[in-house]
Amino acid sequence: MMTSEHREQNKDAKSRIYLDYNASTPIDPAVIEEMLPYVYGHFGNPSSSHWASEKLEEAIHLARHRIAVSIGCHPNEVVFTSGGSESNNHAIKGVYFANKHRGNHIITTKIEHPSVLQPCAFLESLGARVTYLDVDAYGIVDLEQLQAAITDETILVSIMHANNETGTVQSIQEIAEITRRHGVLLHTDAAQSIGKIDVNWHDMGVDLMTLAGHKLYAPKGVGALIIKEGTAVTPHNHGASHESGRRAGTENVPYIVGLGKAIELAYSRDNIADTLALTNLMWERLSEAFQSRIRRNGHPDQRLPNTLNVSFLDRIGQEILAQIPEIAATTGSACHTGSSAMSPVLKAMELTPEVAAGTVRFSVGRYTTMEEIERACALIVERAR
Structure with missing residues (x-):
């Protein structure tokens, strides 16, 4: 028989959205x-x-x-x-x-x-x-x-x-x-x-x-x-x-x-067009909601189809993610976790410290669904806007 603890764990697992595939992927x-x-x-x-x-x-x-x-x-x-x-x-x-x-x-x-x-x-x-x-x-x-x-x-x-x-x-x-x-x-x-x-x-x-x-x-x-x-x-x-x-x-x-x-x-197996559709949808939803208060980082075309790096202007990326614990994403490279210093990558691209502070990297993968992207965007808009 499933205990209340098991039911709660199962509920938590279903609500979680993994958007950190650039850090690590699940084993197929x-x-x-x-x-x-x-x-x-x-x-x-x-x-x-x-x-x-x-x-x-x-x-x-x-x-x-x-x-x-x-x-x-x-x-x-x-x-x-x-x-x-x-x-x-x-x-x-x-x-x-x-x-x-x-x-x-x-x-x-x-x-x-x-x-x-x-x-x-x-x-x-x-x-x-x-x-x-x-x-x-x-x-x-x-x-x-x-x-x-x-x-x-x-x-x-x-x-x-x-x-x-x-x-x-x-x-x-x-x-x-x-x-x-x-x-x-x-x-x-x-x-x-x-x-x-x-x-x-x-x-x-x-x-x-x-x-x-x-x-x-x-x-x-x-x-x-x-x-x-x-x-x-x-x-x-x-x-x-x-x-x-x-x-x-x-x-x-x-x-x-x-x-x-x-x-x-x-x-x-992997389909580049399907992956690109996921990040394009996410950028569409976030840019519609935040308009001039969000910017995209990196090359708009010459980029990985699975990666969306954005800066929420006048916000702190770590604080945004803390408000949405259901979403697994990162404010930069996983190798730099625990450091509050500005990412060397963003610094080299000459982002200001204020813009860099609001940066979040979302990266999708083989098991990401459109429904998860829609749900993630709704959570971000609800809690971070």
Whole structure:
């Protein structure tokens, strides 16, 4: 029999609206189903050759193949990691240590994820020189500024594909044309764009690309770094010869299996037009209600279809969300939770502190419905206007 406590919990669950998919996604049931045999049955070490390790190497191979087919790379270019932060660290530090005999200059932007900015700061302490590019009011990198920043000492450019806060998407193909002309390696953090927009490794022309499982309905704690064949990168983890000597550590088989399945699903199932309809509806409802007292941040067209970043003018974003506990959203990147400082992304876009203070990021996903968007907007208008 359902107790009153259970009924209340069930009622709360039904009233809740999750609009924070850029922070993390739920695990897709099909991903969990794919993982289960490698949680309960095939539990051995993939490097062992006895019965407890049967099928593990085959499972890792399948996951690598699924990723390669989906994004358009070669299977041997996929290196499994513990997630996006490790992949970014591996790319930036690995390229620096493997190529510093050629130069010590790295170029990135002021709006990157902390797992790009902090490794760059660390390398500066070791003697590297880092240029942090500005962005315009939409969060777009100036390609002329990028070209002007490249010198004979430049060995790496690291620019994210899509911004986690505003959803603005960079012109990575054009950036790749510039770096290729100068013989400079290009890394892009595509953790937010994989599964949300069309991402093709071959067409992008990058040398290294980061992806993260928990941004695309796989578990937290797994990701990959795609490394173009022939690119010199020093391993981030040292130890045994796992991942063809590129990343030491016993493979996390259940999570790797889940990642492979999740990416396959993302490329076969998700519909960009449906996702865009959700954020367009939300912006339509909020802009009608708040009119001149709300503004949209990020590029209006060159953006992730699932992301809506707005500033409620003369309001505090945290206070708005506190008034609507049913809605899970954020005032910025989840990596910055607990900090009252202005988001570096919004600061780089030159928002005033007053406008930035009223910012809320809504990000929808695979399980968001039109009914939830209508209900969320009604709650915001009722309690925040």
